[in-house]
Amino acid sequence: MIRFEHVSKSYGGTLVLDDLSFEIAPGQLAVLIGPSGCGKTTTLKTINRLIETDKGDIYVNGRSIARLNKVELRCSIGYVIQQIGLFPHMTVEQNICVVPKLLKYSKERCQKITHEMLELVKMPYEEYAHKYPNQLSGGQQQRIGVLRALAASPPIVLMDEPFGALDPMTRLVLQEEVRRLQQKLNKTIVFVTHDMDEALTMADTVIFMEKGRIVQMASPDEMLRNPASDLICSFMGKRSLNNQHLPQTVADIMRDKVVTVTKDHGVRASVELMSRKNIDTLILTNADGSYAGVVSVDRIKRSGKGYKTVEPLMNRGYPFSYEDEDGQVAFDKLIDGGVNYVVVLRRDRTVAGIVTKTSMARSMAEAVWGNGE
Amino acid sequence: MSWSMVMEHLFMVLLAVLFTIALGVPLGVCAYCFKPLRRVVLWSVEILQTIPAMALLGIIMVFLGAGKATVVIGLLLYALMPVVQNTCLGLTEVDPGVREVARGMGMMRFYRLLHVEMPIAIPYIFTGIRIAVVISVGVAVFATFVGGGGIGRAIYQAIRVHDVPTIISSTFTLMLMAIGLDTVMALAEKRLYSRFSPAEK
Numbered sequence: 367m368i369r370f371e372h373v374s375k376s377y378g379g380t381l382v383l384d385d386l387s388f389e390i391a392p393g394q395l396a397v398l399i400g401p402s403g404c405g406k407t408t409t410l411k412t413i414n415r416l417i418e419t420d421k422g423d424i425y426v427n428g429r430s431i432a433r434l435n436k437v438e439l440r441c442s443i444g445y446v447i448q449q450i451g452l453f454p455h456m457t458v459e460q461n462i463c464v465v466p467k468l469l470k471y472s473k474e475r476c477q478k479i480t481h482e483m484l485e486l487v488k489m490p491y492e493e494y495a496h497k498y499p500n501q502l503s504g505g506q507q508q509r510i511g512v513l514r515a516l517a518a519s520p521p522i523v524l525m526d527e528p529f530g531a532l533d534p535m536t537r538l539v540l541q542e543e544v545r546r547l548q549q550k551l552n553k554t555i556v557f558v559t560h561d562m563d564e565a566l567t568m569a570d571t572v573i574f575m576e577k578g579r580i581v582q583m584a585s586p587d588e589m590l591r592n593p594a595s596d597l598i599c600s601f602m603g604k605r606s607l608n609n610q611h612l613p614q615t616v617a618d619i620m621r622d623k624v625v626t627v628t629k630d631h632g633v634r635a636s637v638e639l640m641s642r643k644n645i646d647t648l649i650l651t652n653a654d655g656s657y658a659g660v661v662s663v664d665r666i667k668r669s670g671k672g673y674k675t676v677e678p679l680m681n682r683g684y685p686f687s688y689e690d691e692d693g694q695v696a697f698d699k700l701i702d703g704g705v706n707y708v709v710v711l712r713r714d715r716t717v718a719g720i721v722t723k724t725s726m727a728r729s730m731a732e733a734v735w736g737n738g739e
Numbered sequence: 740m741s742w743s744m745v746m747e748h749l750f751m752v753l754l755a756v757l758f759t760i761a762l763g764v765p766l767g768v769c770a771y772c773f774k775p776l777r778r779v780v781l782w783s784v785e786i787l788q789t790i791p792a793m794a795l796l797g798i799i800m801v802f803l804g805a806g807k808a809t810v811v812i813g814l815l816l817y818a819l820m821p822v823v824q825n826t827c828l829g830l831t832e833v834d835p836g837v838r839e840v841a842r843g844m845g846m847m848r849f850y851r852l853l854h855v856e857m858p859i860a861i862p863y864i865f866t867g868i869r870i871a872v873v874i875s876v877g878v879a880v881f882a883t884f885v886g887g888g889g890i891g892r893a894i895y896q897a898i899r900v901h902d903v904p905t906i907i908s909s910t911f912t913l914m915l916m917a918i919g920l921d922t923v924m925a926l927a928e929k930r931l932y933s934r935f936s937p938a939e940k
């Protein structure tokens with residue numbers, strides 16, 4: 367829907383956008399985030415050509431915007447900014463109908479649009495349509511700002527910190543509303559913020575910028591799980607630590623430092639290893655590294671006499687689960703099986719780790735309290 | 740002093756103010772639209788203000804001779820400053836957010852000026868006009884020296900014959916006229932401002 371190809375922009379020698387290339391798919395809500403001055407607003411304004419680029423091309427719907435008529439382009443892209451910018455001399459209805467009027471829609475059609483738009487945010491037409499902006503609260507004003515941007519049904523809407531000046535409660539309500547409208551009307555939205563919470567709750571895709579470049583472009587989940595830089599981590603603050611370790615798969619709750627030996631390991635060496643590491647079970651692998659079974663120190667003591675390797679003593683039926691399975695699978699096996707641990711395997715059947723009651727408790731604690739960093 | 744003198748005075752003032760608006764508002768818009776011109780225009784109208792009214796009227800009379808035209812042009816030049824300045828100021832004071840949204844929504848320059856910036860600047864422009872009216876009422880007193888008549892003539896004649904009551908009543912009439920016009924326009928202005936006041940933040 368929106369594609370940047372090697373877009374650069376500089377102001378008096380300083381590079382503000384540095385070879386940006388990315389693509390936003392139709393119907394997506396993409397959030398631009400990053401430290402102040404990193405070029406978010408500049409990026410946004412190049413899309414409706416409020417700022418012209420120096421190099422590179424921007425495509426909207428497959429067409430290079432440099433070749434489009436500015437008025438047409440802008441009429442087909444909604445624009446919402448932090449300062450709201452409602453026209454103070456126009457009523458709510460006139461404000462909403464600015465672009466329809468530019469497009470020379472008929473009076474009846476404009477009025478119908480106003481009805482529909484106010485309906486979307488549950489503001490009764492009779493009560494609000496003829497009010498002036500200074501008769502509305504800040505939240506109501508920005509609601510009208512959003513409706514004004516949507517009035518001529520543009521497929522794309524640009525929003526530059528639209529809720530930055532609103533109180534936290536209003537902000538939450540409007541975030542919810544915009545998300546709902548975006549999904550209902552199937553809009554492609556580019557949304558600038560420097561509030562990570564806002565980004566993570568609203569975005570389909572988060573684009574993190576720094577010094578005019580994209581540091582990471584990923585879904586909120588992915589960014590929480592694998593932040594690409596320390597700066598992103600610090601932007602996410604406590605929240606990232608929490609959510610990053612939110613135990614979901616078996617891998618999240620396992621301990622990955624485990625002692626494995628091949629199944630032809632000597633009995634005596636195995637006992638010695640276990641006592642040195644202070645453990646009572648060893649995980650055994652085949653020669654190719656795949657999981658074979660486990661052997662416990664008790665078993666060796668009871669019937670280990672006369673064997674050279676641990677293979678004949680090996681327990682092949684010990685509970686295991688795969689690392690990408692739901693954490694609860696391992697949890698159930700651990701609790702219901704009455705065992706001390708569950709072996710965790712990768713899909714290629716190599717050993718990834720083990721889940722013990724301790725490792726599980728620790729990962730839960732991290733999720734709740736953070737890992738103390 | 741006669742009723743006809745009062746009407747004559749008012750007539751000159753109103754005519755001059757109409758011309759002031761007709762010239763001052765476009766000048767103010769030009770000053771706003773063309774940045775390089777702005778300083779020159781604002782500076783010029785300010786210079787006009789510093790010329791003593793009598794001298795200005797005298798100079799114009801040299802070219803146009805005595806009569807109402809001289810008076811009206813003199814008043815026009817003298818009252819230009821507040822109108823030009825306020826028009827330009829009103830336009831520059833338009834909230835940058837409003838201007839940016841207007842641009843971002845696809846309004847081109849002239850459309851923006853006509854449908855957004857001018858309507859928002861109207862209260863300011865009106866203030867300029869109000870000041871121009873008050874200035875004109877006062878300055879029009881000098882009209883009598885360049886053949887324009889008006890209340891100034893009554894005062895001038897009264898001074899020559901030491902007719903103190905007439906001096907006082909004429910002056911009082913002038914003051915009343917200025918205050919009256921000012922009050923009425925201030926009321927109208929207040930309504931404009933409350934209607935158009937920028938959106939509360």
Ligand SMILES: Nc1ncnc2c1ncn2[C@@H]1O[C@H](COP(=O)(O)OP(=O)(O)OP(=O)(O)O)[C@@H](O)[C@H]1O
Nearest residue numbers: 377378382400401402403404405406407408409560
């Ligand atoms: N007209 C301009 N002239 C010169 N430099 C500019 C201009 N506009 C922006 N810049 C510079 O470009 C850089 C990027 O600005 P931009 O407004 O895109 O930042 P931003 O990411 O939106 O920041 P913020 O979060 O503070 O809004 C900044 O360093 C800014 O100083």
Ligand SMILES: [Mg+2]
Nearest residue numbers: 406407408526
């Ligand atoms: Mg910005």
